[in-house]
Amino acid sequence: MTPSDTTLTQRQEAVVARRARGWLRGKAGLLFVLPALTVYSLFVVYPVLYSTALSFYEWNGFQPTWTPAGLANYQRMLEDPVFGIAFKNTLMYAASLAIFQPLLALGLALVLDSLRRARIFFRTLLFIPYILSHVMVSLLFNQIYEPNFGLLNEFLRGIGRPEWTQIWLGNATLAVPAIILVGLWQGLGFGMVVYLAGLQNIPQELKEAAQIDGATAWGVIRHVTIPLLRPVTLVVVVLVMIGSFKMFDYVFLMTQGGPAHSTQVLASYVFHNAFVRNYMGYASAIALVMMALTLSLSFVQSRLFRSDVEY
Amino acid sequence: MRGIAAGTRGTVMARGWRSELDTGKLAAGLARAAVLGIFSFAAMVPLAYVVTTSLKPKSEVFISLIPRQLTLENYPQAWETTRFATLFQNSLVVTAVSLAIAVSLATTAGYGFARLRFPGNRVLFFFLLMGLTIPSQVTLVPLFVNLKAYKLLNTYGALIGPYVAFGLPFATFIMSGFFKTLPRELEDAARIDGCGEFGTFLRVMLPLTKPGIATISIFLSLYFWNEFVFAVTFISKKPLMTIPLGLMSFIEEYSTNYAGMAAALTIAAIPIVLIFLAFQGQFIKGLTAGAVKQ
Structure with missing residues (x-):
């Protein structure tokens, strides 16, 4: 490996690092809010969507499938x-x-x-x-x-x-x-x-x-x-x-x-x-x-x- | 200046109308005392009633309001039949674990929403805040069905998941409010010193929001400790019941044992009332956060 190669690699690394920081600067916030949003989605949002769907069906909780009911409910x-x-x-x-x-x-x-x-x-x-x-x-x-x-x-x-x-x-x-x-x-x-x-x-x-x-x-x-x-x-x-x-x-x-x-x-x-x-x-x-x-x-x-x- | 001038003039006027004011003051004072008396009485009588009932021998419950003879026999019995040690332990585990998770998630998310710019920040925050008003009833059937499918009914996790999720919207809202009050220079200084996003959050910002964390911890703990809807739907096995559930199952089994029931209620109330009395200022602040300007 020649000295110039090393320099190049270091420079590339610097560029990559700067880009990563730039990417993070824009999106790091997402990483902060994602854990909370995941739990919230899993236990609140998904159930709300599930209930919305289920409200158009009939189901006794045991049958393998839901029966479509339209607006009957x-x-x-x-x-x-x-x-x-x-x-x-x-x-x-x-x-x-x-x-x-x-x-x-x-x-x-x-x-x-x-x-x-x-x-x-x-x-x-x-x-x-x-x-x-x-x-x-x-x-x-x-x-x-x-x-x-x-x-x-x-x-x-x-x-x-x-x-x-x-x-x-x-x-x-x-x-x-x-x-x-x-x-x-x-x-x-x-x-x-x-x-x-x-x-x-x-x-x-x-x-x-x-x-x-x-x-x-x-x-x-x-x-x-x-x-x-x-x-x-x-x-x-x-x-x-x-x-x-x-x-x-x-x-x-x-x-x-x-x-x-x-x-x-x-x-x-x-x-x-x-x-x-x-x-x-x-x-x-x-x-x-x-x-x-x-x-x-x-x-x-x-x-x-x-x-x-x-x- | 204006305040002082107003004060003097007020005094001058008061002197002129002294006798009339005194009768008025007396009447107002009496009215105030009456209001305080009536409401304090109304607040305390039910609690006093349950304590006196718990001190009556069983034979006396049906005879007189005030116990003629005091006994503590109901307490060890209630402790045994409710298996209070188990209930207490379950409530403690569920509350502590839910609290640890909810506080970490809410502080990180609160910081992200308050201080970091990213695509969708406002929309996602609004989306999370909608959870403030979603009734737990909407999630009961879907959660029950899924918890059952994954064999998670009658586990601590069946409570911890929904508790954290339903506590998060409010806790995140309060935390983001706290982070917004911190000066931006702090972050800039931390960045210049070479802290990354997470380092800035953890080492600089987080220590400054201890009052916020205290506020949400009080609110969340009380919610987790007292929660009933999820508990009654997802837990049916005695060894996993929390305190509210254990109290309910006590009346189902011993519906005629009023003295025992009263003792069980007193046992359940003592720790929470003592903690409240010790920290009443912080407690009230924590429970009215969001409704009251901090």
């Missing part, structure tokens, strides 16, 4: 009274939480915001229900709603109103509100903390300016604080609604959708069709309706978030 939803109940309950649950959760959370946050040393104490205390698992909370409320010796009926008997006692979770009209109350109980701390953070972002000068103009304490809240918290309210409402559309655990663990399907929600009805009745195609179609609901909500959310208010 979607038409079936329109005729299926239980789907109607599940859809109505899901909307009812989402709407109730979307109204009461921000309202109560804001009230609590306003009170906590006026505290000094006790603020952290109450914030911590009121946040505890949120960290418990849905399973724990459901089983806990199963005991509270228990008709014979549960806390609620014991309390009603204790205050001399035995005629008000109910079989709370076994009553088609009362079971849904009873479950909504559980959702509210567990989620309230979350909304409160989000509002508290929002309140701390409101500049003190704005409130003082309103006070100079003669506004009462309530007037400041009504005309300064609440309007400025609008973006926070939107966040809370949208997050609560997305969570509500996916709600499964409470129903599954407290009523199993009963009595007579009266507490069924979309998520529990998907499970019921897939793993109790083995209607895999129909279950997939309902799941897709659920996804359409949550995705359209998140689209609304992304629109709203773009217009961030400046103080």
Whole structure:
């Protein structure tokens, strides 16, 4: 090997290396995001596509092949009274939480915001229900709603109103509100903390300016604080609604959708069709309706978030 | 300056209306105390109820709300019948492994999306963020069918895979937000010192995002620890059940043993509540990340 050859090779190597760096400079980012995207595709994207396909077939989970069904699974939803109940309950649950959760959370946050040393104490205390698992909370409320010796009926008997006692979770009209109350109980701390953070972002000068103009304490809240918290309210409402559309655990663990399907929600009805009745195609179609609901909500959310208010 | 002026004027006004303000203040103070009292009571009563029930002898559960006689006998029984040690171990393994994988994937991807330019960056990021709103129900049937085909039902992996995948969109979103706040000069300095893309990420950027990693770790751990839908669909064998599943199977088998159930719930709640109380500030920050401006 002559010296000139070596030089040439080194120069070539340098060129190759530079090119490699150039290639990497453009694409290295892909290597960083690829592992995450692979896992995501495998366990989220591929199943979504699979479900989409399956929603146009009939399949009981055991047959070797799927039977083409066209739009039958979607038409079936329109005729299926239980789907109607599940859809109505899901909307009812989402709407109730979307109204009461921000309202109560804001009230609590306003009170906590006026505290000094006790603020952290109450914030911590009121946040505890949120960290418990849905399973724990459901089983806990199963005991509270228990008709014979549960806390609620014991309390009603204790205050001399035995005629008000109910079989709370076994009553088609009362079971849904009873479950909504559980959702509210567990989620309230979350909304409160989000509002508290929002309140701390409101500049003190704005409130003082309103006070100079003669506004009462309530007037400041009504005309300064609440309007400025609008973006926070939107966040809370949208997050609560997305969570509500996916709600499964409470129903599954407290009523199993009963009595007579009266507490069924979309998520529990998907499970019921897939793993109790083995209607895999129909279950997939309902799941897709659920996804359409949550995705359209998140689209609304992304629109709203773009217009961030400046103080 | 303006703040001070406003403060003085406020005081002047307050002096003029002292008596009226004091009654108003008193009423407002009472209203506040009432609100706090009612909500704290409502938050705590169910928890207090389960603890008192767990301390009652079985014969007394049906008789009185407040135990006349305290006993700890329900605890060892609940511990045995739920096989809590096994449940705890399973939850710990699944949570720890999922957490390690999810945090490494989310930090690398977050860095890639936030700081590196490559074709498709924005589209792929959006594609990943869509996962924030995809309900796990859509994936239940396909995952069940495939896990069954590969004989992976009743394994830790059946949970770890979906957990990581469903945790990733949010964790990556938060991490990319953190990386965006770091000054670009840091990267340039690292490059000049001869660090490659990965070296820059690992040695310079990653150590600076510890708060971000803490945030996503808290959020992810709690999600993994409490998750129920995948667990109930993919795990049916006792030795592999996580805590939520074990609690559920307890009521299926011992539906009338309320004191035992209450003891099991208390046992399950104690570790998580203690950890929360110890780190409540970070916990709340981690769980409201994304909804609250950092």
